[in-house]
Each structure stands twice: as C-alpha cells, then as structure tokens.
Amino acid sequence: MSEVLNVTSELAKTSLFASLQPDALEQFASQADVKTFDKGSIFFLHEDKADWFYVIVSGWVKLFRETLEGHEAVIDVLSEGHVFGDSAVLTDDIHTNSAAAAEKTTVIRIPVSFLKRAIDGNHDMALAMLKSLASHRKQQTREIEGLTLQSASQRIGCFLLRLCNDVEQTDIDLKLPYDKSLIAARLGMKPETFSRALNKLRQETNIAVKGNCATIPDVQNLTSFACGACSNEFPCETL
Amino acid sequence: MSEVLNVTSELAKTSLFASLQPDALEQFASQADVKTFDKGSIFFLHEDKADWFYVIVSGWVKLFRETLEGHEAVIDVLSEGHVFGDSAVLTDDIHTNSAAAAEKTTVIRIPVSFLKRAIDGNHDMALAMLKSLASHRKQQTREIEGLTLQSASQRIGCFLLRLCNDVEQTDIDLKLPYDKSLIAARLGMKPETFSRALNKLRQETNIAVKGNCATIPDVQNLTSFACGACSNEFPCETL
Numbered sequence: 001m002s003e004v005l006n007v008t009s010e011l012a013k014t015s016l017f018a019s020l021q022p023d024a025l026e027q028f029a030s031q032a033d034v035k036t037f038d039k040g041s042i043f044f045l046h047e048d049k050a051d052w053f054y055v056i057v058s059g060w061v062k063l064f065r066e067t068l069e070g071h072e073a074v075i076d077v078l079s080e081g082h083v084f085g086d087s088a089v090l091t092d093d094i095h096t097n098s099a100a101a102a103e104k105t106t107v108i109r110i111p112v113s114f115l116k117r118a119i120d121g122n123h124d125m126a127l128a129m130l131k132s133l134a135s136h137r138k139q140q141t142r143e144i145e146g147l148t149l150q151s152a153s154q155r156i157g158c159f160l161l162r163l164c165n166d167v168e169q170t171d172i173d174l175k176l177p178y179d180k181s182l183i184a185a186r187l188g189m190k191p192e193t194f195s196r197a198l199n200k201l202r203q204e205t206n207i208a209v210k211g212n213c214a215t216i217p218d219v220q221n222l223t224s225f226a227c228g229a230c231s232n233e234f235p236c237e238t239l
Numbered sequence: 240m241s242e243v244l245n246v247t248s249e250l251a252k253t254s255l256f257a258s259l260q261p262d263a264l265e266q267f268a269s270q271a272d273v274k275t276f277d278k279g280s281i282f283f284l285h286e287d288k289a290d291w292f293y294v295i296v297s298g299w300v301k302l303f304r305e306t307l308e309g310h311e312a313v314i315d316v317l318s319e320g321h322v323f324g325d326s327a328v329l330t331d332d333i334h335t336n337s338a339a340a341a342e343k344t345t346v347i348r349i350p351v352s353f354l355k356r357a358i359d360g361n362h363d364m365a366l367a368m369l370k371s372l373a374s375h376r377k378q379q380t381r382e383i384e385g386l387t388l389q390s391a392s393q394r395i396g397c398f399l400l401r402l403c404n405d406v407e408q409t410d411i412d413l414k415l416p417y418d419k420s421l422i423a424a425r426l427g428m429k430p431e432t433f434s435r436a437l438n439k440l441r442q443e444t445n446i447a448v449k450g451n452c453a454t455i456p457d458v459q460n461l462t463s464f465a466c467g468a469c470s471n472e473f474p475c476e477t478l
Contacts, residue, residue, distance in 0.1 A: 046470060065384050065470040073384040073470070090373030096380060119369070126365040130358070133372040134329030140379040141335060145304050145312040147386040148427035188387035231285060231304040231312070 007032050007108055010057055013081045016132045020124060031114045036106045043085065043099040043107075050088030050095050052109040056080050059105025060178050063097050074185040077102060077178060087133065089116040102178055142232070147188055150229045152197035155187045157205065157226030160214055166235035172216040179212070201225070246271050246347055249296055252320045255371045259363060270353045275345045282324065282338040282346075289327030289334050291348040295319050298344025299417050302336045313424040316341060316417060326372065328355040341417055381471070386427055389468045391436035394426045396444065396465030399453055405474035411455040418451065440464070 007029040011017040017025060034057070037043070043054060046065050054061075056078060063075045063084060075097050078084055088095050089112055118125040146155055163174050176183065184194035201207060205222045208215040216222055223234045230236075246268040250256040256264060273296070276282070282293060285304050293300075295317060302314040302323060314336050317323055327334050328351055357364040385394055402413050415422065423433035440446060444461045447454040455461055462473040469475075 065380075067384075067388055067468050067470055068472065069467040071388055071468065073387040075380055075383055087373055087376060090369055091377060096377050120366070123362045123365060126362060126369060127359070130329055130365060130369055130372065133369065133376060134326055136376060137326060137372060137379065138330060138335050140376065140383065141304075141314055144314055144379065144382055144386065144427075145306075147383065148312040149306055149310055188383075228308040229306050229310065231306055233307065 005034055010108055014055055014083050016083045016128055019128050028110055032108045032110045034108055037101040039101055039103045041101045044095045045098045048095045050093045050112045053085035053112050053115060055108040056082050057106040057108060060102040061105055062100050062102040065097050077186045088112055089119060102182055152189055152193050153201040154226045154229050156197055156201050157222050159187060161222060161234055169219045174214045176212040244273055249347055253294055253322050255322045255367055258367050267349055271347045271349045273347055276340040278340055278342045280340045283334045284337045287334045289332045289351045292324035292351050292354060294347040295321050296345040299341040300344055301339050301341045304336050316425045327351055341421055391428055391432050392440040393465045393468050395436055395440050396461050398426060400461060400473055408458045413453045415451040
C-alpha cells in the first residue's frame with residue numbers, strides 16, 4: 001500500500017493539515033512513513049513518551065485508558081482521515097491515552113518532535129492545531145452530555161442516527177462500522193447492558209439489527225426516541 | 240469590588256494568560272471590565288453569538304447544556320482563576336454551551352473579538368490558547384473515563400479526594416465547594432442516585448457528610464475504594 005499512497009494528499013484530507021500551504025504539507029510528508037498494523041496492535045500506551053503521531057489511512061483505531069483494576073474505558077474510535085497522538089505535543093510529549101488497532105489499520109506516522117517544531121515556528125500550524133483541538137473539545141463536550149443524560153437505548157439510537165445520510169428518511173440499511181462489543185464499549189456500556197438496551201430500542205422504534213447490519217424503517221421514529229435527551233437536533237453536525 | 244481589583248494580575252493567574260508578556264496582558268486589561276452577577280444569572284446560552292469571554296475572580300460558574308426535553312447536563316463547574324467562553328473564538332464565535340452563576344460571582348469580561356485578533360496576530364497567544372485547550376482536553380478525557388467506568392459512589396469518592404490536600408492522610412475535614420444538588424449534577428447523577436451512592440460510600444469508607452462539610456477519617460480507605468476504577472493514581476494532577 002505504501003508504494004501507491006500519496007502521503008501529501010492523505011495528509012491534506014485531515015482537519016489538522018487541510019489549511020496548510022502545499023510546501024508545509026510537503027515538509028510533513030518528507031518526515032512520514034506508512035505502516036500497516038494488525039488488529040490488536042498497540043500504537044502507544046497511556047503515559048508513554050510520544051515519539052510519533054499518526055494519520056489513519058484505512059481501518060479503525062481505538063483510543064482507551066486502562067484503570068488500575070485493569071478495566072478499559074474506550075475514549076474514542078477513529079477512522080480514515082483522523083489524526084491521533086498529536087496532542088502529546090501539548091502535554092510534555094506524553095501520551096494521555098492508549099491507542100490500538102481495532103482492525104487491520106494503515107497509518108501514516110510522523111515524529112511528534114517535527115509537529116512540535118512546526119507549531120512553535122509556524123503560526124498557521126499553531127492555528128490549525130487550535131482548530132483541530134477545538135473540534136475535539138466540542139465532540140468531547142457532546143460525549144459528556146450524552147453519558148450524563150441519555151439512556152443506554154438512546155445512546156445506541158444516537159450512534160445509529162450518526163451513521164445515517166440525513167436525506168433519506170425511511171427504510172435505511174446501515175452497515176455497522178465495527179463489531180458490537182466495540183460499539184458497546186465506545187458508548188460506555190457493558191455487553192449485557194448493550195444487549196438489553198438494544199432490545200428496548202428495537203421495541204420502541206422498530207429498528208432491526210442482524211449481524212453487522214441495521215435497518216431503520218423510519219428515521220423520525222428514531223429521532224423522537226433518541227434526540228429528546230440531547231441538546232442537538234438531528235441531523236447533527238459531527239460524527 | 241471593581242475599584243480595588245487589579246485586572247492585570249487577575250488575568251496573570253489564569254493558565255490562558257500566565258505565559259503572556261506584560262504588555263500583551265496590559266492590552267487585554269485595557270479591554271476588560273469587571274462585573275458581579277447574582278446566583279442564577281445567565282452569562283450566555285448554548286449557540287448564542289459570543290460577544291464576551293470571562294475570567295472568574297470569585298464565585299462559581301456552571302457550564303451546561305439543555306436537552307430538547309429541557310433537562311440539564313452540567314458539563315463543568317468552574318471557580319476562581321478559570322476562563323470560560325473563550326473557545327468560541329474557535330467555533331465561529333458561537334458558544335458551544337451555556338454558562339450561569341452558581342452563586343454570586345465576580346468576573347472580568349473581555350470581548351471575544353479582541354481575543355480572536357490576538358490569537359490571529361500573536362504567536363505566543365496562539366500557543367497559550369493551545370496549552371489551555373490541551374489541558375481542557377485532558378480533563379474532559381478523564382471525565383469521559385470516569386462516567387464510563389466509575390460507579391456513582393466512586394465518582395463521589397473521587398470528587399472528595401480531589402478536594403484533599405495530598406499531604407494529610409487522616410481525619411480530614413473538608414468544606415464542600417458548592418451545594419450537594421450541584422455536585423450531583425456535576426457528577427452526572429440525579430439527586431436520588433446521589434443520595435443512594437453517598438450512603439454506600441459512607442458504609443464502605445466511613446466518611447461522614449453533614450450539611451456542606453465532609454470528614455474523611457482515612458484517605459487510603461477512600462482511595463482503595465475509588466481509585467481502582469480510574470487510570471490515575473491519587474494524588475491526581477488535575478482538579
């Protein structure tokens with residue numbers, strides 16, 4: 001894959017690099033290499049010294065933290081075009097969470113030290129990093145809101161709605177982006193809570209989930225059920 | 240209060256402004272005014288156009304969002320030396336949550352447009368804003384982790400531990416920083432959940448809570464109970 005991949009254009013797809021001038025982008029590309037990781041591979045662990053940050057080309061990456069008792073809190077699950085590990089430049093080069101490949105994943109990796117020098121020396125890069133962090137903050141605020149006020153069934157409904165194209169309204173068939181146990185963890189639920197909540201959601205909204213496919217007969221039914229416990233109206237602007 | 244307050248030195252206490260040169264700080268101070276708000280006053284609402292951002296001089300400020308059904312998710316509760324409303328410069332001048340005075344609160348307010356120009360024109364200001372956002376991100380990640388994996392009793396225990404001086408180990412008397420209904424909301428619990436969880440915490444760790452005072456007979460007892468479901472060890476570095 002690394003032979004055919006245009007690293008510069010992959011970087012330009014990310015919110016972090018999209019606003020950079022071509023020559024600045026080329027400089028990042030010159031520092032980059034492309035690597036493919038098997039499912040389960042660890043990119044880094046919480047509190048590791050940060051040598052690299054990563055741009056996802058394909059696959060899924062799970063960001064998580066492990067408690068002292070060994071349980072895992074999934075902070076986020078990221079796909080193509082997302083950057084991770086970059087915020088270590090702002091936390092003394094220490095990663096503030098762990099990251100693992102949730103399936104076979106190809107990434108571009110770039111030294112954290114290079115990003116750090118770019119932010120320190122290039123105002124546009126600092127502004128781009130600010131925009132990127134602000135969008136993360138907005139998303140995390142929504143996350144906290146959801147964990148605080150949405151029921152487990154509503155959180156699953158919300159997750160499905162975010163996969164919908166907002167133009168279609170009836171008989172939508174969706175492919176779940178990753179397996180149900182990871183979806184449960186991503187939504188902050190134990191597997192048994194997820195099963196119960198999904199059953200309730202089925203009864204309330206007539207959705208069907210079979211294997212990794214979901215069918216939503218009526219989006220409005222689902223929004224009536226899920227969106228009342230949220231401050232945003234559907235369609236929401238961020239995934 | 241406004242007559243005796245040294246605005247420049249108040250600004251210098253915040254993480255956002257602490258690294259700025261004195262002349263840059265003076266420029267912010269020249270744009271600022273000081274205002275006192277009664278308990279319950281609204282500074283701004285979610286999705287309001289952002290005219291001002293605020294630095295807390297005294298009192299407590301609640302950041303929240305309201306769901307379409309009218310329930311309130313408390314995102315954070317901030318005290319003296321904290322800045323709020325500032326991240327609107329990065330979200331098209333729109334506030335991404337609401338803010339209200341949780342008790343009588345004195346603030347310094349500064350036009351958002353002035354901060355925006357400073358970030359666009361001054362590299363040091365952009366770096367300071369980056370540091371501030373990064374610290375918020377770290378705190379919000381911890382918040383998501385706690386909401387995902389800690390039990391209600393553990394979240395209360397964690398809240399109390401964050402009020403402790405890490406040097407003392409036994410017979411600590413604490414004053415709760417704000418009233419119990421707001422603590423419950425801050426921890427993402429309904430009042431009845433909070434009561435039940437507090438009772439459980441009392442039984443498990445022998446803490447006592449009476450009015451707005453808490454007594455912790457043995458910190459180690461409390462950390463054994465609360466910190467196992469967290470990725471940080473006590474004492475934790477952030478409030």
